[in-house]
Amino acid sequence: MIAKWLGKVYIGIVMVFLYAPIAVLIALSFNASKSRVLWTGFTFRWYRTLFGSSAIMKAFGTTLALALLSAATASLIGLFAALGIYSMRKSGRRVMLFFTNIPLLNADIVTGIALMLWFVRFLPLGFSSILLAHVTFNIPYVILCILPKLETMDIRQFEAARDLGATTLYAFLRIMLPGLMPGILAGFFMAVTMSMDDFVITYFTKGPGVNTLSTLIYGEIRKGIKPEMYALSSVLFLLVLIILIAVNILTGSKEDKYITKNKEIG
Amino acid sequence: MSKKLIELKNISKSFGNTMVLDELNLYIRENEFVTLLGPSGCGKTTILRIIGGFETPDVGSVFFDGKDITKLPPNRRQLNTVFQKYALFTHMTIAENIAFGLRIRKKDNEYIREKIKYALDLVNLPGYEDRMPDSLSGGQQQRIAIARAIVNEPKVLLLDEPLGALDLKLRQEMQYELIRLKNELGITFIYVTHDQEEALTMSDTIVVMNQGYIQQIGTPESIYNEPTNAFVADFIGESNIIDGIMLEDRLVSIGGKSFECVDTGFEKNEPVDVVIRPEDVELGPVEGGQTTGVVTSIIFKGVHYEIQIESAIGITFMAQTTLNFPAGSHVGISVIPDNFQIMHKPQSEDEEILNIEDYPQGQPL
Secondary structure, three states: OOHHHHHHHHHHHHHHHHHHHOOOOHHHHEEEEOOOOOOOOOOHHHHHHHHHHHHHHHHHHHHHHHHHHHHHHHHHHHHHHHHHHHOOOHHHHHHHHHHHHHHHHHHHHHHHHHHHHHHHHHHHOOOHHHHHHHHHHHHHHHHHHHHHHHHHOHHHHHHHHHHHHOOOHHHHHHHHHHHHHHHHHHHHHHHHHHHHOOHHHHHHHOOOOOOHHHHHHHHHHOOOOHHHHHHHHHHHOOOOOHHHHHHHHHHHHHHHHHHHHHHHHH | OOEEEEEEEEEEEOOOOOEEEEEEEEEEEEOEEEEEEOOOOOHHHHHHHHHHHHOOOOEEEHHHHHEEEOOOHHHHOEEEEOOOOOOOOOOOOOHHOOOOHHHHHHHHOHHHHHHHHHHHHHHOOOOOOOOHHOOOOOOHHHHHHHHHHOOOOOOEEEEEEOOOOOOHHEEEEEEHHHHHHHHHHEEEEEEEEOOOOHHHHHEEEEEEEEEEEEEEEOOOOHHHHHOOOOOHHHHHHOOEEEEEEEOOOOOOOOOOOEEOOOOOOOOOEHHHHEEEEEOOEEEEOOHOOOEEEEEEEEEEEOOOOEEEEEOOOOOEEEEEEEOOOOOEEEEEEEHHHHHHEEEEEOOOOOOOOOHHHOOHHHHOO
């Protein structure tokens, strides 16, 4: 009884520490005064200036374009990479997975500087260099989302399709791809959030004149924190939250259905 | 006698360092129900996958209707496979599953609808068009897998342990279903299983395999009654395999006692394996037996009792009989000459694996 009660308190404390700062941030974005300690009333003013600012809206557009483009490109490349890794023998697969994991674990600042050094030699820093950098760090996330789906897939279904007269491509598109779709979508949305989240790598590869939301916020904050930034951060948080929920629904629902169906059969 | 439809010539196949098939030769006749029977790892599934086009042999060729199809991909072969775990397309309805091959062949909708209905009637699942595979039982899924294969009107149906995942009762039902289907469709069935009872029930011809080699080819009766070596005898049903010495034609000595048999052509005093099926060991009163023994255990098996007898000639016999001989009782043991199967002893371990050349294919049909 006490253990149960203590457990609940513990969870409560963890939740407070995790989410209280974000809650405060969101609250402040609606605070009429610029003060960080006084609540003087509710206002949408910061949101109005936020959406009225052309610099912010431009950065928002850049962020969105980067996120979608880099996620889409990484999904395609990651899909082929996952298929390649899946069909490798055990030893080759281990080596490939090791190299896949390096960019995930590597410090962002190292990746950022390395990519910058690489890019300045070949192309002007700007939107395209950020895009390339984002595609690069997104690919491993996509691979890691698709591989488990491949491994649990019944390869006999593919063979059955071939047996019934399907070419390799047709069998892949009709039989494999629908099964992989939840993994591909999960990878895509994971990549979108990673791209939207990223500050360090973007900062090093962006060059002058181009800003994503995160680099813009950083620049603004150096001049002093304006309440518009609270509003902007809240909007970002909300966006990522929506995507996360979407991913959960997309990848979770199919498996749940499968489990309940299996239960029905008994 | 119908013509040879599939011919495997000199097939060898290794996976890594493991030799799975070694210079294997086999042909299959039109409209035959052929079963590849053997323990797991004997190469039977590999043969099926080579015929289906999912594996390419390292050496050798596959002929279909006289044409070399060794390099032909599976989608261009006139045969269809029923996979071990059904491999139904889980994201499609039953109708879509069955129509898969027909759509690829660009058949019109009317034709496809009729074919689906025909196939579902054939496997006794009418009206299942709109169900999803997950909502069917194992036996039903298996029938759909068969329906999906046969609507394409293949000349040969390959079946890879299709009943392996079903329970005993369902398995027996499906055996009758398969025989019925085979007769109604009039096509060739190549069936892979490790279940000797399944093989004996359904096949026209059984190919017994072990360690990548064919051990014996023949009708179920000939394989059961005249196994060519101890492996086949042991694998097909239960047997007493006993050391003996062939004294002369039609006379074998077991444990120092001579028994009449019908086998000839052995050397004088050649050591041999003697196979006696448990149901051929006759038990009775002590006086009437060729030898005597003491019952050491008796187990009720339903149709019969399984009895272990320690005999006076020093050999433990297993017998199957409907009569009850309590443990400890003394019995007489007799075997009629016809029921001794005498086989050459293998010279070494390696020779236990017999080469196909030694056993020319006599596939009576």
